[in-house]
Amino acid sequence: MNFENYNFKNKRAIVRVDFNVPLDNNGVITDDTRIKMAIPTITKIINDGGSVILMSHLGRPDNEPNPKFSLQQILPNLEALLNQKVIFCDDCISEKAVRTTSKLKSGDVVLLENLRFYKEEKLGNKDFAMKLSKHGDVFINDAFGTAHRAHASTAIIADFFPNDKMFGFLIENEIKSVDKVLNSQNYPLTAIVGGAKVSSKITIILKLLEKVDHLIIGGGMAYTFIKAQNGSIGKSLVEDEFLKLALEILDEAKKQNVQLHLPIDSLCSKEFSNDSETYLRPIFSIPDNEMGLDIGSETIKIFSDVITNSSLILWNGPMGVFEMSNFQKGTISVANAIVKATKNNAFSLVGGGDSVAAINLFNLANKVSHVSTGGGAMLEYLEGKELPGIKSIKNS
Ligand code: AMP
Numbered sequence: 001m002n003f004e005n006y007n008f009k010n011k012r013a014i015v016r017v018d019f020n021v022p023l024d025n026n027g028v029i030t031d032d033t034r035i036k037m038a039i040p041t042i043t044k045i046i047n048d049g050g051s052v053i054l055m056s057h058l059g060r061p062d063n064e065p066n067p068k069f070s071l072q073q074i075l076p077n078l079e080a081l082l083n084q085k086v087i088f089c090d091d092c093i094s095e096k097a098v099r100t101t102s103k104l105k106s107g108d109v110v111l112l113e114n115l116r117f118y119k120e121e122k123l124g125n126k127d128f129a130m131k132l133s134k135h136g137d138v139f140i141n142d143a144f145g146t147a148h149r150a151h152a153s154t155a156i157i158a159d160f161f162p163n164d165k166m167f168g169f170l171i172e173n174e175i176k177s178v179d180k181v182l183n184s185q186n187y188p189l190t191a192i193v194g195g196a197k198v199s200s201k202i203t204i205i206l207k208l209l210e211k212v213d214h215l216i217i218g219g220g221m222a223y224t225f226i227k228a229q230n231g232s233i234g235k236s237l238v239e240d241e242f243l244k245l246a247l248e249i250l251d252e253a254k255k256q257n258v259q260l261h262l263p264i265d266s267l268c269s270k271e272f273s274n275d276s277e278t279y280l281r282p283i284f285s286i287p288d289n290e291m292g293l294d295i296g297s298e299t300i301k302i303f304s305d306v307i308t309n310s311s312l313i314l315w316n317g318p319m320g321v322f323e324m325s326n327f328q329k330g331t332i333s334v335a336n337a338i339v340k341a342t343k344n345n346a347f348s349l350v351g352g353g354d355s356v357a358a359i360n361l362f363n364l365a366n367k368v369s370h371v372s373t374g375g376g377a378m379l380e381y382l383e384g385k386e387l388p389g390i391k392s393i394k395n396s
Pocket of ligand 1: 195219237317322323352
């Protein structure tokens with residue numbers, strides 16, 4: 001069923017959105033990208049003359065109501081973006097909430113309280129999903145960030161709408177963009193993988209080797225590859241239990257004809273701090289009392305060169321501790337190289353919480369082809385897994 005062509009006149013649409021936004025200690029939203037990206041779907045339903053019931057999770061409450069994780073905190077932001085009042089229900093399945101959503105007028109928007117105040121949400125409980133389904137005549141999944149979870153609101157609820165379920169604009173776009181990378185015949189295809197740990201990205205690295213021409217590995221995870229080749233990495237991040245696998249990946253890259261690029265130099269420091277002095281070191285000889293916190297200047301040149309000469313680019317994970325200004329340069333440079341390639345008609349897909357945070361921090365989000373809202377979901381989709389939130393809609 002196609003969202004764009006569906007007429008929502010006099011329909012109540014229950015929409016699973018991903019409003020799991022970062023909040024500071026005062027409950028103020030620090031990045032509202034996810035809310036902004038849900039707006040076109042909500043607006044389309046309102047413009048058709050329908051009403052909208054929004055449901056989401058926020059953070060990790062312990063399966064019980066907790067004001068720290070209340071979605072009420074995002075209400076002012078949502079109202080400002082929609083330019084209209086939004087009705088808030090302080091519980092997602094209470095009789096009061098069902099009463100509220102049963103008498104909505106055309107154009108009304110309701111926000112339900114955090115789904116994860118109930119343990120049944122993550123358990124994918126059928127009864128809980130049924131109670132949620134009472135709010136709407138039609139179900140829209142527009143939460144790509146949780147599409148890889150078989151939760152009550154992301155997958156199970158779809159069973160209660162056998163003929164009236166569909167993706168919203170956001171998920172449709174996400175799928176289109178990832179499919180473009182998966183199915184494109186445009187080469188060279190370069191994947192840039194960074195972030196803290198090899199362990200969390202191992203499956204995707206192995207999958208990418210089957211697909212890409214260049215694989216760039218930066219960030220904390222690179223040091224495991226350097227140590228595996230007998231480099232001295234000082235106090236840098238390392239996962240000793242992955243040393244053997246790192247060597248196997250290097251081997252596999254050769255077999256698959258993939259050019260694997262690791263850093264050749266590193267910006268180091270004695271402390272994990274923005275205030276201590278920095279030293280540029282060859283990556284294989286970092287002194288024992290230092291740790292690598294960003295890629296070095298020579299590496300930046302090599303990585304940028306590979307990226308600007310690519311036609312398809314996939315980026316997941318920062319090149320260093322970009323949260324500290326002294327160790328941002330590697331990540332900024334990679335982002336700029338991606339922007340440059342995009343200007344030259346490359347298709348660039350940026351996904352994964354921290355690369356998205358980085359690209360937003362540098363104000364470059366609108367200069368790449370697509371910024372994915374789903375880190376884990378995007379990776380699992382790229383790995384070729386069937387995501388429960390997508391499967392439940394497609395199985396009509
Ligand atoms: P991930 O969630 O695995 O993508 O990792 C992102 C985190 O990795 C960010 O918070 C970065 O600060 C961190 N990171 C990147 N490079 C390094 C490094 N060289 N040493 C320690 N942490 C790093």
